[in-house]
Amino acid sequence: xxxxxxxxxxxxxxxxxxxxxxxxGTYACPTFHPLITWPVNIAPVTxxxxxxxxxxxxxxxxxxxxxxxxxxxxPLRGVVTVNxxxxxxxxxxxxxxxxxxxxxxxxxxxxxAAISEAAVGGSGGAVVVDDGGVLVVxxxxxxNCEAGGSGGAIYGTPSAGSVTxxxxxxxxxxxxxxxxIAWTSPAALAMDSASTCNANKATAxxxxxxxxxxxxxxxxxSGVTVSNNSAxxxxxxxxxxxxTGAGGGSVAxxxxxxxxxxxxxxxxxxxxxxxxxxxxxxASLSLSSVT
Numbered sequence: 018x019x020x021x022x023x024x025x026x027x028x029x030x031x032x033x034x035x036x037x038x039x040x041x042g043t044y045a046c047p048t049f050h051p052l053i054t055w056p057v058n059i060a061p062v063t064x065x066x067x068x069x070x071x072x073x074x075x076x077x078x079x080x081x082x083x084x085x086x087x088x089x090x091x092p093l094r095g096v097v098t099v100n101x102x103x104x105x106x107x108x109x110x111x112x113x114x115x116x117x118x119x120x121x122x123x124x125x126x127x128x129x130a131a132i133s134e135a136a137v138g139g140s141g142g143a144v145v146v147d148d149g150g151v152l153v154v155x156x157x158x159x160x161n162c163e164a165g166g167s168g169g170a171i172y173g174t175p176s177a178g179s180v181t182x183x184x185x186x187x188x189x190x191x192x193x194x195x196x197x198i199a200w201t202s203p204a205a206l207a208m209d210s211a212s213t214c215n216a217n218k219a220t221a222x223x224x225x226x227x228x229x230x231x232x233x234x235x236x237x238x239s240g241v242t243v244s245n246n247s248a249x250x251x252x253x254x255x256x257x258x259x260x261t262g263a264g265g266g267s268v269a270x271x272x273x274x275x276x277x278x279x280x281x282x283x284x285x286x287x288x289x290x291x292x293x294x295x296x297x298x299x300a301s302l303s304l305s306s307v308t
Contacts, residue, residue: 023047025037026053029055035056037058039060041063044067044070046107047079049079050080050082051081051082053097054086055086055095056096056097058100060098060102061102067102070106071104071106077108077109077110078107079108080116081117082119084123096123097125098125099116099125100129101128103131107143108142110137112137112141114135114141114142116145117145117146118145119149119150120149120150121148123151124152125150125151126152126155127153128153129155129156131158132157132160138165141164141168146171146172146202148176149176151178153180154180156185157186158185159185159197161188161190167195169195170187171198171199173200173206174201180204181207182207183210186213186215187213188213189216190218192218192219194223195222195223197214198224198227198228199228200228200236203235204235205236207236207239208238208241209238210240211241213241214226214227214243215246216244217247219248219252220249223248223251223252224248226246226255227255228256229255232260232261232266232296234257234268235266236268238271239270242277243275245277247279247280247282248282248283251281251285253285255287255288258290258293259293260293261296266301267299267302270288271307273308275307
């Protein structure tokens with residue numbers, strides 16, 4: 018059951034970073050986020066042996082939330098690593114994603130995982146980053162995830178901390194804007210190391226693969242393949258929008274990043290950069306070794 022996973026994690030040490038090994042099996046999901054406010058690594062006993070499946074439940078299903086401790090000044094923080102655990106059919110009509118990371122000092126790392134068929138009525142189909150929380154994703158796939166708002170797979174609120182994405186596949190995800198990822202924070206978003214963003218859709222707005230919308234964008238793409246994405250608005254592959262502000266901000270697309278066969282109904286099949294009236298373009302916009 019999902020409670021067994023929560024119970025195992027709850028018994029881990031608060032003094033050092035403990036590793037909780039999950040027995041082989043398929044687990045159901047809690048209907049609310051268990052708060053993890055201490056450092057812990059979560060992994061299967063047998064590689065590839067654990068799946069969390071939220072299907073066939075009478076109510077919503079999620080996984081966990083990394084957060085700061087409830088006691089101010091505690092030296093421990095919710096620094097959580099989830100390794101080699103697959104998640105399918107998570108979501109909430111009320112907007113709770115499978116994973117959330119929120120609060121200064123909280124960090125969530127997802128590695129060697131497959132996350133698919135996640136769906137929420139709001140933003141962030143699979144992961145929401147908020148209030149200074151930090152997200153790292155490596156060697157992981159997000160497939161057929163959906164958000165009624167923005168960010169079919171990942172959503173960063175205006176107060177989110179940084180996100181680093183390496184060797185990640187984003188495929189078939191859908192949202193109103195930012196088909197795979199929507200990032201509204203001035204904190205850094207870095208996507209590199211042979212990541213791919215393929216066949217994602219923004220059904221009502223901009224950014225078929227990725228939408229960055231913030232007064233001071235900090236975006237870097239390196240060695241990323243962006244292909245076959247579509248947007249009902251602008252930026253079939255990537256859309257960068259500056260709603261307010263003057264000066265500041267950086268967009269760097271480098272090192273073999275490729276845009277292939279992306280489509281936008283309005284402007285910029287591959288890439289669109291836009292500013293609201295009274296705002297200025299990002300201070301730095303660079304493209305190097307891009308096809």
